[in-house]
Amino acid sequence: MKILVCISKTPDTTAKIAFIEGNTKFDESGVQWIINPYDEWYALVRAIELKEKDPSTIIHLVTVGGVEAEPIIRKALALGGDEAIRIDSNSNDSFTVANEIAQVAKEGAYDLIFTGKETIDYNSACIGSMLSALLDLPFVSLADHFDVTGNTATIKREIESGEETCEATLPMIVSCQKGMAEQRIPNMRGIMAARTKPLKVLTPAASTATTSIQIFDLPPTKSGVKLIDPENMDELVRLLKEEAKVI
Amino acid sequence: MVLVYIDQADQQIKKASLEALSYGAAIAKQLGCATEALIAGTVKENLAELGNYGAQKVHQLKNEALNSLDVKAHSTIIAAAAKSLNATVVVFAHNINGKAIAPAVAVRLGAGIVTGACSLPNTQNGFEVTKTVFSGKAFATIKIETPIKVIAINQNSFGIQNHNQAASVEEINIPIPAASIKITKVEKIEGEIPLTEANLVVSGGRGLKGPENWGILLDLAKALGAATACSRPVSDSDWRPHHEHVGQTGIQIAPNLYIAIGISGAIQHLAGVNRSKTIVVINKDPEAPFFKAADYGVVGDAFEIVPKLTAAILKMKSTA
Numbered sequence: 132m133k134i135l136v137c138i139s140k141t142p143d144t145t146a147k148i149a150f151i152e153g154n155t156k157f158d159e160s161g162v163q164w165i166i167n168p169y170d171e172w173y174a175l176v177r178a179i180e181l182k183e184k185d186p187s188t189i190i191h192l193v194t195v196g197g198v199e200a201e202p203i204i205r206k207a208l209a210l211g212g213d214e215a216i217r218i219d220s221n222s223n224d225s226f227t228v229a230n231e232i233a234q235v236a237k238e239g240a241y242d243l244i245f246t247g248k249e250t251i252d253y254n255s256a257c258i259g260s261m262l263s264a265l266l267d268l269p270f271v272s273l274a275d276h277f278d279v280t281g282n283t284a285t286i287k288r289e290i291e292s293g294e295e296t297c298e299a300t301l302p303m304i305v306s307c308q309k310g311m312a313e314q315r316i317p318n319m320r321g322i323m324a325a326r327t328k329p330l331k332v333l334t335p336a337a338s339t340a341t342t343s344i345q346i347f348d349l350p351p352t353k354s355g356v357k358l359i360d361p362e363n364m365d366e367l368v369r370l371l372k373e374e375a376k377v378i
Numbered sequence: 379m380v381l382v383y384i385d386q387a388d389q390q391i392k393k394a395s396l397e398a399l400s401y402g403a404a405i406a407k408q409l410g411c412a413t414e415a416l417i418a419g420t421v422k423e424n425l426a427e428l429g430n431y432g433a434q435k436v437h438q439l440k441n442e443a444l445n446s447l448d449v450k451a452h453s454t455i456i457a458a459a460a461k462s463l464n465a466t467v468v469v470f471a472h473n474i475n476g477k478a479i480a481p482a483v484a485v486r487l488g489a490g491i492v493t494g495a496c497s498l499p500n501t502q503n504g505f506e507v508t509k510t511v512f513s514g515k516a517f518a519t520i521k522i523e524t525p526i527k528v529i530a531i532n533q534n535s536f537g538i539q540n541h542n543q544a545a546s547v548e549e550i551n552i553p554i555p556a557a558s559i560k561i562t563k564v565e566k567i568e569g570e571i572p573l574t575e576a577n578l579v580v581s582g583g584r585g586l587k588g589p590e591n592w593g594i595l596l597d598l599a600k601a602l603g604a605a606t607a608c609s610r611p612v613s614d615s616d617w618r619p620h621h622e623h624v625g626q627t628g629i630q631i632a633p634n635l636y637i638a639i640g641i642s643g644a645i646q647h648l649a650g651v652n653r654s655k656t657i658v659v660i661n662k663d664p665e666a667p668f669f670k671a672a673d674y675g676v677v678g679d680a681f682e683i684v685p686k687l688t689a690a691i692l693k694m695k696s697t698a
Contacts, residue, residue, distance in 0.1 A: 264485035269558035291387035341490030361678035
């Protein structure tokens, strides 16, 4: 089985969010970069677990980003995976990114494509769904369990009112969330091995962006907390009813 | 024409779709065009009532096979319907189904998409929509550059608006592709308010010390008619089920009222709840970072305060 895992570089979850150049650009100064948690903890680690069960499995990682994404993709390779592909584009248009990955996916004839459920920077949750349309493959989103027997995948996914188990025939695309796999950290052997694993850099295919970011804004700061006397919960209820008008 | 996809679960229209329809109707008013709705599958509701939320016409793809989510099938037929109806804007709710389907529909229509939208478009200089980014810590205004636009609107960000009209209902015939997945088992969480749809949420953290102490929180939730949630350490310790975990890696919610009990307010937790309209924090540590993000704060022992708050709410409800 051949698995393609989509990896995105995101700011650390505790990074300070600020913007520069007239609020048109994210301020990267002092920001620690990480593998998007959903891509790492759930998509990549589940792929590694599948390879541990069936060592003939081949895992490729793909990222769309500039050379600064390489430490992240090396870190992903240190966790596991056989080789990585970086498409040299800094696009933040979901369609362009999905289209680049779709070219790699077509070329590699993968049985399975894993993505995280969304990235923690743009929160668009677009790539898996877009890939399914570009490649015309089945797509299951928000998966928290995934197993495969022969050509048939069994997936548990979150639905509006609970959980659903479904089956699909490979090839397919799955977006992964909490529950898929246990978080792990790279060991020294993995880190050493990652240094020599192949990392291919591809020139982006020409595609026209469908969207562009105009400007960023920060939410207005809260005017300050109103402290209520713990002995006077009637007052809190009154404020919630009359001032905030939420109950 | 603005086409709004009406989403359903268990053959019932989702509240988020009524908000998406209200939002779509507001866009149509801005653009001076019609608002139409598209629904796939069979639902129990009278579809003419979608007029109350702004639809002039409802198109129904009446086929039971479409009652559960199959992204390949749904995105194919929604895109085909949008093309044959000449929709210029297609609106989805940014809920579980909308997140799964909308980007695929955008690709099939060659349309640009903004998901997680939280404002009406600005059409003065092209077509710009503001969305939440960095897990609610910032906003980005995105210009959609294509003739057809797809928008998925964040839940609880626009509100449901009433229009006093009835919609005409028509069946639409589009060939339905073969199912790409087979559902083998459904486990429903019975009797609970789904967190993402709840207006009121009561949430507990490590400060409650153990699962045996959740009774006071459940009593408060019951008195309010609120859904219950928890912080990550709580779900990681299996004090509460995983589906209650709100935060950056759990689910993101935007209720009208979020009451946090014994939660310190780590940045990752705030990322899941900072779109709440009003936040109440109950914590014995006056230095807890959550107070900085709160509208109302109570410093003290949750085990004393929460039952008092429950009593005050019941008193208010009995006199209201």
